Amino acid sequence: MRPKMLLLIPILLSLPTLALAANSSSPSLYVMYQQYSSTLQITPSHITYKYSSSFYNTTTSSTNDERTIKYNSNSFNVNVGPLTNYTGKVSVNVSPFSISITSQIPQLARVLLIEPGLIEEVVWAGFTNTTTTVKGLTYFNNTATLVLQFLNGSNFANITFTISHTQTTYQKALTLLLHKVNLTMTGEYQLTLTIQGTQPQRYSKMEFNYEGIRAQAPYNTSIAYYNGTYVPAMIWSSKASGLLATELTNLQGIVEFTDIEFFGVNGSVVGSLDNTFSSIYFTHQGFILNITYNSLNSRIKIVINPNAEYAKASVATTVLVNGNPAVVVITDQGVESTATVNLYHKVMVFGPTTLIYVNTTSSGAYITIFPNGSYEYVSQVEPSVTVSNITLGGKTYTTQIVNINNSSNYVIFNVSMAKNETFAVFKQGSNGMVELNPNNYFIYNGKIVVFDDPSMTYYIVYGYQPSSQSFSISSNLLLPIIIAIVFIVVVAILALRRR
Incomplete structure (x- = not known):
């Protein structure tokens, strides 16, 4: 038998002690929710800027519960002044589930996070007049682009940072030429919204729904960042888009959905992410009506299971169980997997090896995971x-x-x-x-x-x-051991003869 390699993270070996898997009871879950929208509308007579927000943090036993929240909205007329040079520092601080930005340059209106192929988010929306620190709930997996958008009259001026989890603080000293703007409030109101909770079902398709827009997504198995380390994960993502272009009108709309479920020891759920991002850009340059409409909306919910166990990986691989890919990660706390881990045990096959039984759907498989990340299936026989x-x-x-x-x-x-x-x-x-x-x-x-x-x-x-x-x-x-020993002996004999 030759062990097969499917996926390997080259991390030093650290096998768990002898153990059997045991499913833990469902504890209380900590839920963090945030929603922001930001809209800039330009007509020949005036410019309007509007932003909205809603938040909640709660402890619950189920993420499927409905929740009623308040949605605060503010509308302003934008008064455009002369071009002005603003000089100052912009600092960014990154933590596992949030980002804070301190800007000495005023007129910050939006903070966006973009990780291509995975997620887009409105981290924060509003308006600043002076040096201000803003903070938003956020998630990214590897490396992302943070875009700071400053209101510049009828458009935005962008400052970007490339951020990762290997660095927590970033800073830039800037001189930014902006149209000085003053905002005059034209409306302030609150809406009451009902949020329907959703929870992904592992190894099943996910259906998304946002303001009547529906999309389905298959699952992907991977390793994803979670609260300081990387754990097995299932990712569902989908996109709905529309485009209308004529001589007078340009309409571009997109809605992106991303759900991630994170798994720890024994395949237990340690947390989940639910994110929706929508963008609408509309322009019409006609004989009577000229209008530009630029709107972003983003909502994100992060669920944390505070009692779930997870740890840094020492060996990681992906195996197929009943045709379903299962990420398996060996840690010093036990075996993590996108599948349910019903048993794990340290065995010896020349060196320390982990024997596991994993179940993706209705049945499972015994597998041995070797220290280099390769694996072999184990046949269960009737004696x-x-x-x-x-x-x-x-x-x-x-x-x-x-x-x-x-x-x-x-x-x-x-x-x-x-x-x-x-x-x-x-x-x-x-x-x-x-x-x-x-x-x-x-x-x-x-x-x-x-x-x-x-x-x-x-x-x-x-x-x-x-x-x-x-x-x-x-x-x-x-046989390989014998060959290696013979080789060492031959080398030693040849070295002695040369003396």
Whole structure:
């Protein structure tokens, strides 16, 4: 057998201690929600700027609950003044779920975040007159572009930052030429909105709905950033767009949907993200009516399971289970996966290896994950068992003799215990009985479970004390080891002859 490589993160090995997976109960969830809109409208007679916002933070037991929130909206007439040079510093501070911006340059109106292929967000919308710090809920995975838009009369002036999770603070000293503007409020009101909660279903399509616009998206499995580290994730994303262009009219509209679910130890859900971003740009230059309309709207909801366990990856790979891709990550806290992890156990195949049972839909598979990220499927076999006595070292032991069908894969099988006492497992080798490494068998749900690079016959010897230093070498790895040893010996002999 040659281990197959599908996906590898080259991180130093740090295997978990011997453990079995156990599903935890559903705890309370912490929910953070934010929605911003920003609209600039220009006609020959006046310029109008409007921004709106709503927020809530709450603790709940389900993300499917409806929630009623207040939506605050403010409208202004924009009074355009002369061009003015503004000089100052702009500072950005990045944390796992938020970004704050301090600008000494006034007239900041929008902060956008763009990560191509994944997400767009309105981090903040409003208007600043002096040095101000603004903050918004946000998420990005790897590297993103942060766009600061300053109101410049009838348009916006952009300042951009490239941000990542490897750096928390950014700063630029700028001189920005802007039309000085003053805002006169023309309207202020509140709306009450009902937010329908949604929760992704792993390994299923996701249906999105925004103001009558519907879209469906299949899932993708990946590794995504979550609160300081990278964990297995499922991502649903879709886009709906429209375009109308004539001699007089240009209409461009787009709605982008992104949902991400993050998974921790045993495949438990550690958090989720729900984001919708819409953009409408409309111009009409006619004989009677001339208008430009530039509007952005964004809403984001982040759900955190505060009791879920997750940790930094040491080995990561992607396997196929029943045709479904499952990301599997080995950490020092256990096994994380987009699939449900029903069992994990440290075994020895030349070196430390992790045996897991993962389930993506209705059934699952046993898999061994090697330290380099490669993997092998493990065949579950049905043994035939007889009970007899055998003699080892001049002593007679009650023994279960287990026969299995030969397999080209690693195998796993289970046997009901014959006696409630210490036991060791042997297999029939070409030169007699060979003791298995004690890591390669264990008790699970009251049965003895045995993992091995298979033989035909096994012996479960009761009353026998397992060897503490026992080490089982896979027969498939024995030949490469012998070749390596021979090579080292030959090199050493040649080096001695040259002296």
